[in-house]
Amino acid sequence: MAEQVTRKAASECQPELSPYECARQRLIVALDFSAADSALSFADRLKDQCQWFKIGLELFIASGPAIVERLVERGHSVFLDLKLHDIPNTVASAVRSAGSLGASMLTIHASGGPVMLAAAREAAAKLPSPPQLLAVTVLTSMDEPQLAATGIPRSPVEQVRLLAQTGLDSGINGFVCSPQEAAALRALAGPSATLVTPGIRPSGSEVGDQKRIATPTSALADGASYLVVGRPITQAAQPELAAEAILLEIAEALAIAPTE
Numbered sequence: 001m002a003e004q005v006t007r008k009a010a011s012e013c014q015p016e017l018s019p020y021e022c023a024r025q026r027l028i029v030a031l032d033f034s035a036a037d038s039a040l041s042f043a044d045r046l047k048d049q050c051q052w053f054k055i056g057l058e059l060f061i062a063s064g065p066a067i068v069e070r071l072v073e074r075g076h077s078v079f080l081d082l083k084l085h086d087i088p089n090t091v092a093s094a095v096r097s098a099g100s101l102g103a104s105m106l107t108i109h110a111s112g113g114p115v116m117l118a119a120a121r122e123a124a125a126k127l128p129s130p131p132q133l134l135a136v137t138v139l140t141s142m143d144e145p146q147l148a149a150t151g152i153p154r155s156p157v158e159q160v161r162l163l164a165q166t167g168l169d170s171g172i173n174g175f176v177c178s179p180q181e182a183a184a185l186r187a188l189a190g191p192s193a194t195l196v197t198p199g200i201r202p203s204g205s206e207v208g209d210q211k212r213i214a215t216p217t218s219a220l221a222d223g224a225s226y227l228v229v230g231r232p233i234t235q236a237a238q239p240e241l242a243a244e245a246i247l248l249e250i251a252e253a254l255a256i257a258p259t260e
């Protein structure tokens with residue numbers, strides 16, 4: 001195979017980095033805004049603190065693919081959270097299109113099944129500089145009754161394990177799960193897997209529509225590679241202070257118990 005560089009940032013930090021620098025590499029801020037200008041000015045406010053930004057469906061649909069390039073141009077790493085879920089041929093084509101934009105990570109739904117996952121992996125593998133594919137297991141807004149309502153008679157952790165095993169069997173080694181399943185998924189997937197956890201809530205912050213949450217400290221202790229935080233930072237009265245408090249909590253957790 002031709003030499004290929006995956007645009008994945010290392011989830012473990014180099015030993016020479018301080019815990020604070022390492023924290024900067026492991027926090028992903030969700031830019032859930034409805035316009036490019038608001039997202040970019042918010043990213044500029046946090047530019048000295050945050051390396052990673054997540055672009056989700058709201059921003060991507062409102063502002064188009066150019067938003068990825070504009071964040072990358074500013075020196076940021078981009079997690080493109082499009083949660084692709086369609087027939088294998090369509091997902092493979094979407095991976096080819098999205099994978100050329102410059103994002104470092106791209107999501108697909110694990111529940112699309114093994115054929116779809118393998119098609120996505122094969123499409124990514126042919127790109128000159130592919131993003132790391134992350135398979136979304138069970139959305140952090142789902143609990144057991146919500147799963148049951150969609151015909152899934154399992155607990156979230158059982159369903160996360162099942163979908164992650166499907167991902168692993170299809171050659172995918174990165175997953176989105178809630179911090180409550182991080183320990184189980186780390187045990188299943190091993191130390192080299194990338195575990196990205198939304199549903200992060202610092203103590204005392206509003207939960208909103210999330211169902212399976214944990215603090216930054218707990219998520220890291222359980223083996224999360226990256227922590228995704230949206231509203232606790234974007235909706236804070238002083239986002240810089242909110243981001244700083246989370247970075248300090250991550251840095252402290254890493255200093256006490258390096259997780260990788």
Ligand SMILES: O=c1ccn([C@@H]2O[C@H](COP(=O)(O)O)[C@@H](O)[C@H]2O)c(=O)[nH]1
Nearest residue numbers: 030056138139140198199228229230231
């Ligand atoms: O299971 C999932 C997958 C993705 N997300 C996304 O992460 C952020 C979380 O934002 P908060 O404001 O911190 O709740 C958001 O963009 C979701 O689309 C998720 O929450 N859960």
